[in-house]
Amino acid sequence: ADNSTSAGAQKTRDSLFDMLTERVHDVSSYTRAAALKAWVHLIENGSVPTNRFICMTKLAIDRLQDKTIIVRKNAMQLLTLSLENNLFMGSLNPSLYESKVAELQSYLTENVPERVKNNVKTALGNDEGDSTELSEEQLNINAFHFLINEDPDTYADEVELFTKLKAFKFASSALEFIDIFERANDVFYSMLLSSNSSDVTEAMRFFVRARHFDLPCAVIGMKQALSLMWSSEQNIRDEVLKGFVDVFIASPGTDGAEMLSEDQIVQNLIFLVSQASVSELASIEEAVRCLVKDERIPAEVFLKLWS
Secondary structure (H helix, E strand, C coil): CHHHHHHHHHHHHHHHHHHHHHHCCCCCCCHHHHHHHHHHHHHHHCCHHHHHHHHHHHHHHHCCCCCCHHHHHHHHHHHHHHCCCCCCCCCCCHHHHHHHHHHHCCCCCCCHHHHHHHHHHHHHHHHCCCCCCCCCHHHHHHHHHHHHHHCCCHHHCCCHHHHHHHHHHHHHHHHHHHHHHHHHHHHHHHCCCCCCCHHHHHHHHHHHHHHHCCHHHHHHHHCCCCCHCCCHHHHHHHHHHHHHHHHHHHHCCCCCCEECCHHHHHHHHHHHHCCCCCCHHHHHHHHHHHHHHHHCCHHHHHHHHHH
């Protein structure tokens, strides 16, 4: 009876999440905004299931393109929360996970259990005829793909394989999560070009948060945002300068109160200008000029730059 009740509750919960997902695309902007706000409350309370997290993040990015301001605002709030409460935490630098995935894939390919290989041989034999002969390398590759689509708990009695398989799925999911943001560069850029100042400031604040997690899209976004140094609106120029300080000058999470070391600031500025276009260099120069005037960049930084 307990199992039946639990299964019923799970089914009800899944139905409610499916409905909430559908309502994000409702014809009514009020309903879309309310559905996104519901997702915000869920993530704030730690109530979003693991298997819904990536789907929820994709929903948030999709709604950044909504025609209604309040929907876009709620979508950006949800996206920021999905980043801050992500399942992987720490650094989201893709290179860390790419090397881990490659290492684990190599191990799993070379250590696929014999019973999995036999299952693959049987499946291929049924599909293509018994005459199909695979090289050992090809068999291992096919068996690896079979293995990673299995539930890791199936191999719970094989401790090392179980651990490696779980780690592979974790690292692969992290790369999928990171890729969602990297593919959204055009969406973020369109927000920077929005005629609504709220869109611009929300995008700027997101880039600052993304930089704290080492997401590559943060630096790309900040370089694009620097063109707004020429905006006619003072509040937007102020937001650009604040973002510049938070990303390249100040220690992460200190809201500009604590500076990085002079060496680190120099390294950040060199990195920023190293691949900048002529127009980007002009914007960077203007931002630095304003920050020097306000004494927000330590003088020692320029001594090190010219030494």
